[in-house]
Amino acid sequence: MLATQLDRLKQIIPAGRPVVYFDYAVYGNVGDLLIHKASDHFFQLNRNRILDAYNLQNYAKALNKRLPREAIIVFQGGGNLGDLYPRHDRLRFDVLRAFPDHRAVILPQTAYYENKRSARDTVQAYCGFENLTVCLRDRRSLDLFLEAGAERIELLPDMAHVLDGSAFVAAACNGARPVPHGDLNFMRQPWRIEDAQDEVCPFDLPTIEVWNWPEYLTEREKRRIRFARKLHRWDGKRVHSSLPWRLWRRSRDLILSRAVHFFAGHERIHTNRLHGGIFGLLCDRDIVFYDTGYGKLAGYYETWLSDDQRADFAGAVRRAEAVV
Template identity: 25%
Template sequence: MSPPATLAVLDAAYRTHVGAGTRYALLDFPDHANVGDSAIWLGECALLEAITGRRPVYVSTWHDLDIDALATAEAEVVFLHGGGNLGDIWPHHQRFRETVLARVRDRPVVQLPQSIHFRDPGEAARFVALADAHPDFTLYVRDATSLAFAADRLAAPVRLVPDSAIALGAQPRGPAEAPLLMLLRSDDERRDHGAPPPAGARVVDWLDDAPDLPAGDDIAARDAQARHRVARGLALIAQGAVLVTDRLHGAILADLLALPHVVLDNDYGKIAAYRATWPAATPNAAAATMAEAVAAVARLAAG
């Protein structure tokens, strides 16, 4: 699991912006099945509620922001959900972020910990211009690579902190059902690992919601949806005695479960960058290819 000192860094960053009783908004709820984003959301909510003693006064997804309702809610600080979508791989989230920066200018806007990756320099320049034009914007990043990118370009404050999902804390894990589980990306961030998974491995991804997902779009319903998704993800990866994953939150949740794991990378090095900045406490290894991952699994299984 993540060391207490790491969580203290994250907690101190949040306390820079809110205290007891502060009214705040939390925007860009992850209205999709990817478990990692829901884990981040629940970590953000846990920290903010612990510090302020209250729930957010306004929540939105990327597609249902109501500027008038946000103003009526009288949030003193506007937080943008963290994750790995600051850049041009997931353009709807980036455009939403830029809309908030352009339209919410009468109060602080805080981007919670993100990884940054732009393929188009013009898109990067667009974001930098909007960020620096905002009168009170703070950017948190979760790896040293993103820090170097932002610090070289932005005049706005940029700070390095870990991913907010670590605020979920240690998670219980029962007996494994399979010797090896592989949680492998099937989306736009996947990369070629040089070979298919080995025969006998249980191979999954976590991009499909269960049919019993709670319905609704108010704050309580959004919390229930996030909890449901994270519970599904924890149960999924806990099936394995050892996990191989190229999903960052597969690795982070494995650490919280004290589950030995091997990390492959996504297409732009996000996981290696994060792990180089915030090492895991649980037995783990990094691999560049599927063959290296299989060899690392054997070492971890041998203890």
């Protein structure tokens, strides 16, 4: 189980130490919501009290605060370490500069930079924080930091695996019976216009259940997210309160419970969404991974899943017709 690989975190974030959590997701990427839930679960198991939590919309409120000396700053993991999502790097640097003397940890991330100079400069900037440990979830990301001379780095799987065997997943799977031979094609559109050329999707379009997470969400779930974002924006303009974070976690869990139940209802899942596959693995289903764009799924599969009998990798979608 990959959950045991994450036991290494207990040495990086010692049991019982309080944490201040940054950059949790308040948007429609359900995979990022799963990471947030798993991080909460880890803190609970490790007896780490969450003193406070901030997202992109209200983190500025934290920058002038005084944190307890023993508090550890923890940044959410995921796939936003790089120049595709500059706001998240900006948040991390703002917080690290505000609290240079505190131990800080970036939970497992995929690092990707389209611009090589940007990659070198940004990675070296992270390396300049003596109290920061960066956790990376594939070997290519790890190599990027090693080439920059990073020392406080760790290779760890995605935080979502912490939920493997948890009561939360068991309860959400309860009553979900997979349709015999029922495959789910949970696919994000795997090509950009500029990359299309002669590429043709091998799936019958009507069989594709979801192009992306926003298409998966129900209107009620979207309203919950809009309300939470509005509440966080309000919090960012006024005296900071834990209310937005606490209310949002309830909505997040409702969204995730339905997602787990949804994936548990299929025997095999074809997906080019990393957490589309991880949801399936948490439900003990067979997964066929496909890659898109910058190789995130290929890197993750090669690092952690190549020996898992439940998981197969089919290459890029345009090369995967044989397994469909």
